[in-house]
Amino acid sequence: MSLWLFVPLVPLLAAVICLRWPRLRLLVALAPLPALALALWPPAAVDIGWLWFTSRWGAESLFARYLLGFTALLWTLAGLQARLNESLRSRRFWLFWALSLTGNLLLLIAVDAASFYVGFTLMSLAAYGLIIEQGGPAPRQAGRLYLQLAILGEMLLFAGLMLRLQETGQVLLLSEWLQIPTGAWTTALLLLGFGLKAGFWPLHVWLPLAHPAAPAPASAVLSGAMIKAGVLGVWLFMPASGGALSPAFWLALGLFSAFYGALLGMGQQQAKKALAYSSISQMGYLLAIVALAWQQPDARAGLGLLLALFALHHALAKGALFMGAGLAAHHRFHGWQQLMLWLPALALAGLPLLSGGAVKTLLKKAVYDSDVSHWLWLFSLGSVATALVLARALWLMNRQSRAHSPLRLSRSWPLLVLVVLSLLAPWLLSSLRAAMLDHFELSGLWALLWPLLVAALIATAVWRWPPPEKYWRFLQASPARRASLGVKRLWQMPAKPASLPKPGSPVWRGWERRCNRLWQRQPLGLTVAMMSVLLLLGWFW
Amino acid sequence: MSQTLFYLLVGAGLWLLGLHGLLCLRQPLRRIMAVNIMGSGVFMVMLALAVRPDSPDPVLQALIVTGLVVAASATALALRLASADRDRAQKTAEEGE
């Protein structure tokens, strides 16, 4: 019995218990704790011979431990936050919560492809229950689109996985896959499959619908933890040198995604929607990091760590923001409580000495070291866009929360813990700590600050002279939702009523009757005639 | 043409005549007579064979006797059956009226 088994089993058990005794929701909320513990003190990986195609679980690299750790942490805090929310009491919600959690943790501890796929699917599908929890048309439509794309992604991923397995000679261990090149189809299928989860452009369409529809803690884990799985999949499944397409393409795609998300995020009217677009934007950066790693396979280890840190940073900050946005919908943040929103936002925007700043520094360094250092200015411009989106989001949250009752700490302490942790994170993690040394130099500081200042200027300008609504509106259109409805209608087209075969057409019946009459009237004469005819056969014989 | 052959042909002709009668006629009594004429045709053939000049054949003659009796018995039954059927038809018709 290995300790790793507890990682998925505990949430499952908690779910079962919670089904029977709904009051014990806390168990579910705390279910990621074994995973967190194992991320901190990891035992060796284990082979589990009796599970599907024999699997191997563990988290040996720092990369994996970071991922597992922040995911478990985010899930724990979001779970605790969700427990404080009175409207999230249904057993169904907690069941799906636990199942998504199981899937998410499983894919993180998976060392073999099958387990990863199992976890990935479980997470994907169970998340549907989280998105749809609040009921009503918007969640339903969002959920439908999500599910349609999730299933599509699942199937494409399956095909890609099969092709990849064929290429790798049916070896399931992911670590073995890095050195084996892959074909165009495999690349396309895997990237589509994972991309639909990761949500970079143009596969992001479900994200802006799902996040606002889901309850805030769910959005937090969705954005903070789950969509990372898509990028993780790409990272693990593709060879170190990337797929069939040139890494530059992926880099461009990532950057475009970053800008696209930011741009659309600026036009949103809902805080959570703006945050969702920001997630799209951030996923673009993650994709860009992956592309960088493909460009220079030698630097894979370092870029991998960067990827993990970026993900960690984004998870904590975005998780906090989503949870804050959820609270802001019903409560007013006053005084220092505003910091619970501002700090994560600023971190995301890349304020020095916060996690974002540290990560940005590392990212820029990485770009600088690569062949595409001439694209560095794009990253800076990206920071401006990110900051603008977050400004928009904060502004929207502020506008929402004004009318509501004050926020009490007893209702929001998990958020507070999360913010604090995100503040502490760069100091606790050695790699980030090193990056932050840069911030104490003026050049480093300026490099991070000027995009923020530009963004602040633009934001103020827009705030002072807001552009007319109609310029924004096109940004809010959602063709994907309409398409999803269309697909549903197409599928549910009723079958034609089964056409019963006609019991004998009249013409045919008439002939039959005539024949019957013929030989029933004169059986004797007819038979004798037949006899003669048969005798006539003698002529031919 | 020898006598035997002539009567053989007559027999065949009778047989075919009977066949033709059975083919065309509808009245039960006529049909029965047609069958009898067919029979006579066969017996004629057999007899012509039996009395071929070089070897008169008692076996064949005995066969004809047997055949005659069989034919007569069958005819008796057929006639009775025809009458009974006719009787039934009449009765049904009367009941129908």
Added chain:
Amino acid sequence: MSLLWTPFLPLAIVLSSLIPGLLIFTLREEQQRTRVALNLVGVVLKLLLVVVMLAGVAQGFTFRFQVPFLPGVPLILQGDALSLQFVSLSSLLWLATTIYAIGYFRGSPLQSRFFGYFSLCVSATVGLALAGNLVTFLLFYELLTLATFPLVVHKGTAAALDAGRRYLAYTMGGGTLTLMGVALLHSVAATPDFTAGGYLAPLLGEVDVSLTLAFALLIAGLGVKAALVPLHGWLPRAMVAPAPVSALLHAVAVVKAGAFGIIRVVYDVYGVETVAALELTRPLLYLAGFTIVYGSLMALRQRDIKKRLAFSTVSQVSYITLGVALLGPVAAVGALAHLVHQGLMKVTLFYCAGSFAETCGVHQVQEMDGLGRRMPLTMVAFTLAALGMIGIPPLAGFISKWYLGWGALAVDEPWVLVVLVVSGILNAAYFLPMIYRGWFAASKTGECARTEAPAMLLWPTLFTAALVVLVGVFAAFDLSPLAWAQLIVDREFGL
């Protein structure tokens, strides 16, 4: 294991349901207890015997019972690995279905007739699985048709009769084609026992036309039961039968008999090499692929739950054919595993459909709203089985799909992946709305009192649903269907 009784073990397995079945026919309607007792004794006995045989076969014993029948063609009942795969499935599901049926028919008329034919049906299925040569197979194949017909028309309504007629029209046609194929093969090659690797290889090049025609006849004949398009027309109509019958029909008895026959013909009569040399399976492969997609598309358009499930069967059973037609060992594992997996999943789905109809009067997909609240446990079972059908890991369907996909690539037929993907998507498209309605939509009538199905209906459902999960999660376990399929394939392919 003494040699004295081993030959009679296969016979005993067939008789263990046949004799109770015949006895049940003679019972009066009101002898409920005797009937139940007879059924259960038969079921348990059969399971025990199957377990003994499983143990024996795993150790390499062969069980062979033989009686003379035609000159040179004895009737043979033989337990080998492949037959046991099917026998175990039938026995296990017979157990579940018997219990389910006892609950389902409680208080309804003509029970003796029903259970009598029910047992005959299982006997025929088991006999068919144990058949040791083509003629024996044919015998049970036809008997199966006969035994199933009364079950299909059990309700005796106009719709049931129509379905029954159609069923017979198709299956008798198929039976005749099969007979022709068997006779044709016999006339060129006699009828030896099924042999791993086939027995027709020596005839290659001499009577290729006959071999090809015989293959076409056999596949067409077996394809009727296996519901290959365009021979599937009977299956969706046959769903008017009572739920336990549909369950058995779709999961074990009839469609599986066809699929199993195809497996036998390809592997044990022709042999992979012969089939490959004659290039016989390519049309079959395309047909199976088309059937998979077509069945799903049709299922999507059905409003009636059972009808939707029926078309789903059309689609799913062809996975088996597909795996066989791919002619690779990996795909074969997938096919053989799917034989069991599909059975478990489909039987669960039909149990659920039956429970929905019996307990809540729900027949149409639209009426499923809020069922999750009314019958949560049944709905859980339904959900699990449906997800398995879609191929969601780690459930049963996923395992077979994995091997099929792998197998397709192993023999360089990547287009099969497209079929699998499209089928998966379509499966999701028709199953997920049902699950959605059950769990997330509010009941239109406002009823939400909990009215879980009676225990006799519930427990078999949960049992098979649990199996759906277990055979998937523990696929690598030594006694799983997958492992057994691997064993069969090792023997068949001589690996």
Added chain:
Amino acid sequence: MTEWLVDSGLGLALLLLAAATLYAPRLYTSVVFFMGFGLLMAIVWARLGAADLALAEAAIGAGLTGVLLMGALREHPPRTERAPRPRSLLWAALLPLAVLPLLVEAILPLSGGAQPLPAQVDAQLAYSGVSHPVTAVLLNFRSWDTLLELLVVLFALLGTRQLALSSRHPHPPWPLLLAWCRWLAPLAFLLGAYLLWRGAKAPGGAFQAGALWASAIVMLRLNGLLPTVSWRDWRLRLPALLGVTVFVLLAVATWLWGAGWLVWPPGAAKALILLVELAASVGIAITLALLVMGEDRELRP
């Protein structure tokens, strides 16, 4: 030449009479023609030298069948008949006409050729117990045929017994016939007995005798000189079944105590043949009489 003329005349007359029988417009005429046809046939046969057969044909073919037909005529009123159209008759004639060449082709080679059997009959006649070859064939060489043939006659009677016929009432016979009957009936009896006795040596035999006796019985019945005996009465059943019963019992007896099935013991052959003939004649006579005269109350008690 004369021979030839006579033969051709007789043959053509036969064909013409047959055609007339079939296609005569009135049913009554048909029946009369048919009786004429039967008589002509007997004459032809007599001319061909088969006296036995001529006798049999006259008694059975023409006489008995004619009487039966006459009787049946009463049940079939002529007006119900719908005559077939001449054109359809001609069309239908095409078929038999097309068959004719085939038959001719088959018949042509038959006019000559020696047969093995007559010589054997001649050779074995001495051992058969009778001296007339036809009787020897009928009752010894091929007695099995005869036994079965008696069964056929019995079947006809049994069949007639099954048929319900409500309207069958005896017509009053012609007065002239009534007057003659008293004389004719004993004569017929005697003549029959003679034929039976003679059968062993010369043309004649059980069937002819039976037919004559039957006619005698019919005549007596018509005169009301014989009582109506029901089938229920063993006195009717026993004689009717006598022929078959005796024959079958003898067959079994020869198997059990003799040399084998139907093997007449050498010495007793003639006696046994006579016994069988006598029994058969009685049976045939009763049966034929019943067939002609049988009434419902007689046959279906």
Added chain:
Amino acid sequence: MNTALLSLSAPLLAALWLLLTHRRQAPVVIVASLISLVAAVFSLYQVIDAGEQSLALGGWESPLGIRLRLMPVSAMLLTFTALIHSLVGLYAWRSRHSQTRHTDYWPLSCLLHAALAALWLSHDIFNWYVTLELLGLVAVVMVCLAGPKAYGAALRYLLLSLAASLCYLLGVALLYGVYGVLDVSLLAEAARADPSTRTALMLMTVGLMLKAALWPLHLWLPAAHSSAPTAVSALLSALVVKGPLFILWLLWSRVAPEELGQAAGPWLALAGVGALLVGGWSALRAPLIKLMVAYSTVAQLGYALLALGLMLHWRELSLDAALWLFVLAHGLAKVSMFLAAGEMQSTLGSRRLDSLKGATQTMPVAMFAFAVAGGSLIGLPPSGGFLAKWLLLLPLLQNPAHWPWALGVMLGTLISAAYVFRVVAISFDRARPTSPDFNPDRFAQWLSLLPALLVWGMALISEQLILWLTGATL
């Protein structure tokens, strides 16, 4: 050989006893049938043991006398006849609805039995004529037992039967004219392929085909068989039509010169396929229960004719075994089917097929018998019908040039399945079941099931049976 004759005389003596005593004692008949059965089994045993036997009746050797011959097939048919008679007799005695309980059925069935036995044993073409007449007359008389409504059909049957006899007799006359002998074995030695022989064979064949109701000369059969009383229908379909078939078989396989047989084979086989299709179709469309069963006889005889024709054409002697297995299987199955049909018809009070609605509930055993017998007619394994079809199919499939014939068999199978299951399907209609007029007679239903079980039971001895038949008919 003596046992065979005993098997013949037992029913004959019983019939005479019944007629003389004027009683309708069913037990006498059944006992006689059983005695006959035992004797027949002994003779069968003798034949298996010692081969063909012959007996010169009256001590006169052929060609002068009549020689009876006990071939394996005739011994088998003798046994079969006795068996069917015992089964049908039992039913006719015990069933409340048999219309024959208080009629002359009893002596007549005995006489039929004797006539059939005489036919199987006979080996003389003229003696066959007499037995054919016997058979024809007794069959007509038995049809008449059903009462006035059957008279029309019976009259047609009689007239056609007479015409057929005369056709046959003309052929006999021609053969005798050419060869001067009547004994089959002697004829077989002498026969040449000349026009006379050909025409004679043709005349005899047409006559026999008419008597055996082989397509296209079958039109008299459905009316006659369906209007007869139940027990009689069973006997007629199971046995009487097989008599002419037996003669036809011997005529072609023994007497006819090989080249004539080869030329005639395809025509006969074509007629067989025609019978399968047309008879099957008519059965499928028949509105009355017994009419459907009667048409099925027409169709099933097609198999036998097909086997005969192909056997002649290819000289494939294994088809003989198929032919006789068909006869056995069809006989047993048809008895069961007719008895069940008659029982249901009289209990449910209507002759129409529609009246069988719900019969699986009201008369389960009879309906089961019907279906089981139908299964053999279709040729479902392991019934007797399947064995026969298997033997028929193998030579057809061996050579690709013969495959079109197999198609005929296949169509025949399908169409027989269609007409059998049409009835079965109706009987499952629970929506509007016909309620029985009387309390169903369970015992009689079981009696009707018995032959059907026997025909499926043939599977138990199938291998020996086939091997023996293949060897025996060679």
